[in-house]
Amino acid sequence: MSGRLATILSVLCLAAAAAIGISLMLGSVPVSPVDVGTVLTGGGDPLHQALVLELRLPRTLAAFATGGLLAVAGALMQVLLRNPLADPYVLGISGGAAVGALLSMLAGLATAVVSGAAFAGALLSTLLVFGLAHGTGSWTPVRLLLTGVVVAAGWGALISFILAVAPGAELPGMLYWLMGDLSHARHPGPAWIVLAIVVLLAWPLGRSLNVLARGALQAAALGVSVRPLEWIVYLLAAVLTATAVTLAGTVGFVGLIVPHMLRLVLGNDQRIILPAAALAGGILLTLADTLSRTVIAPQQLPVGVITALLGVPVFLYLLHRSR
């Protein structure tokens, strides 16, 4: 097991390095691989330095972190809810974040405030769903799922309302935020730290999660304390999702598809899936963001457009190939 894990992770790490390298090289202004190397070692043309270090590097790292966060969050949600359609946004966390972000954009507040409001909205939604699902009765995945979906629908209505009353000048920014946009992401550091900590925390839970994925009764019979485990998983997924949407808005698709892709290729062992999702999600979103910056440059696309265009055929191929 550990040998296989090491192989998989090394392959993915190499792929991740390649994806980051490609992302640093490509842009609407071409910079050769040699020049990127020179810049990264502290030299090079000042224009290349500005392009690579100031514009591309923060954005690439933000894309990678966002993809990783969402993929791990999706994997956790799918185990928690025992539902293959679950993604990081299914319980309304992104809706809460979107309402926070859009309201602060409506008020014309600064970038930092928009990010803060998004994070606050995500936390509020998390607590709301958690509290309501708890209710007076028992805390079951179905109850959690229904509560989350309905709360998400409520946020959706508020989002539509804000879009309807917002002045025209604000609309493009709001729509880009809702579609997922990395062009404003500047400080990926905290996201990387959250991603690393959560993966390290969740990895030891892998064996219990494997049992939980087969059903709560079986898990309980095998000595897993189901309730605390589910709470922890919910909390971890919420923190991951909140961090991701704070950085890049609601990038879709990664959180739903990457865990499924990995399960099709690697099998359903959470001890492998969770770290692999962190890397594979990062790779997918890094490549997608590179394309979104370059494919019809100088026009810039929101990354969410490319993620689905890239991921759908790959996923369908894997699904078709599997028995």
Next chain:
Amino acid sequence: MSLVRFVSTRPGPWLWLLSLLAGSAVLAGGGAAVQAEIRVTDDSHREVRLAEPAHRIVSLSPHLTELLFEVGAGDRIVGTVSFSDHPEAARQIPRVGNAGQLDLERILALQPDLVVAWRSGNPARQVARLEALGLTVYYNEPRRLSDLADTLERLAVLTGSSETGAAQAAQLRERSRKLATRYAHRPAVPLFYQIWDDPLMTVNDQHLIGELIALCGGKNLFGELPALVPRLSREAVLAADPEVIVGGGSGEDNRAWVDGWRRWSGLTAVRRDNLFFIPPSLIQRQTPRILDGAEMLCEYLDEARARRPETAP
């Protein structure tokens, strides 16, 4: 570029821009002809400073491109955004994205000495990023006709052609003053201005088009609404029963929006055939051409006055 090479050993990637600016200031100061620094206040009430007239300009809006051509600085624009289609020469300028989503890499690679930005039309965060990268940004936000003239003057100062700019601005002021003396005090014409069809949208009195309506002696029936570009129901227009309906269209010669009102034959505007079309590029872009649109509007309102029955007030 020699200055750029000179600082290339420094580690900070933004330092070169600062050094470049500082360097050119030193050169200007140290040269035989000491040049006065150019200072202009922009529409964000900030002082924009240039050591010498801008030679490499990036314009982040079609209307700013047009204004730069007006003051004779069109050939200094090295990059602009989509839909910069007037004058004809503007179509040849390299693109740096659209006004709502900019390609920062391309802007940076053009190494402009001045970026003219549209405050309500460009993403604030992206423009702030350009400033953080060391570029000089002039923010423009024209709300009234007088702002247009001011913008012409300021852009002219920044590009070292203040005389052309002053003349253009004076001409603009004179034209709008003439229109106002001729039309503003004629009997008021209650009108509805349709700026978009689905959803139905109009403008209020604070909007630049609202000012043109007042200039022509029109009375904007929805001018009191709080939003600059309010969304309306068709019922609200039917209830207000405007004497005139004026609209743009999606396209330069598309009367479909205004003609759509013919379904309601009870409307005064329909009965008197007061459905007028003004090409959107003439009236919806903040450039001197807006006065061509204003002249059309004024003449249409006069037509509407002529169509009033004898007994009407």
